[in-house]
Amino acid sequence: MQHRLRRLGTLLILIAVSAALAWWWHIPHAPWLVHKKPLAGQRVCVIGDAGWGNQPALAVGQAIVELHCDQVRYQGDLVYPDGINGPDDPLIQERFLPPLQPALDAGIPVYLVLGNHDWKQDGEAWLEVARRHPLIHLPHFYYFEQWPDACAFSLETTWFEKWYHLHRQGNWLKKSKQIAREQGCRFSMGFAHHPMFSTGSHGNAHEMINLGLKHKLVGSLDLLLGGHDHILSDEGEYRGTRQLISGSASINNDLGPASDSQTFTRATHGLLTLDFHENDEKLDAEYRFYSVLGEPADPLITLLWQGHQPGKGVR
Incomplete structure (x- = not known):
């Protein structure tokens, strides 16, 4: 009897280990958004960290309409200080929606990634919040987008503080980049809350992101767009990938020492625009x-500052 119990116990352990290894190594599925209209000719506006819903955030929200944005990319920290406790949390109406309301009223779609503050309570609830608003998009915590002339990877960087998510999203990103290359993506972007490089007071990405994500993005994509540091910043190019930060919709923080690659940084409320143009069969x-x-x-x-980034697609 004891021998049978030991064999059963060993079998259960093997099954558990096999399931864990399968979970760890498989490539998880994530939504693939296909846009029929080319990105060329569109203006993308990038905001971040508007989660207090205060006067500066409301002014940035109105600027989205004044600047004739075609779509908005919101780089996380949607509600300060501790996110939301569910899809009916009153802070959604008090702090999240007011800065976006001018854009929503104008029919401008908003695409989200989550920030570290959004995971302090119920991060899963943001999926339901997006489902309730047709113009607000968060199909998953990370997702891929394809236009006829461009592609984008929206990433979940707070998960990289948890070791068990490091490998899974990395597998998805590797596979998605391969498919993007096969589809002929001419301009590539990564949207994430945490920037890989920053001269703001939060500094560069922490070690888990360095280990599990940075090397998969830097040198592979044309642009990295981040928030988290409450500044506006052009951190320059790293192996052909330019890091831009727009995280000052409702808060400003101090600046750190400038890097050798940085070309512009300002601690002021504001936003970033991206205008896409055809250029000799390339997209810039x-x-x-x-x-x-x-x-x-x-x-x-x-x-305050402007620059130009040529598109090379996914390397």
């Missing part, structure tokens, strides 16, 4: 940083 992006001050209904929008 003109990027502009704007400060946004003044009253929410009548924001003062000032161009």
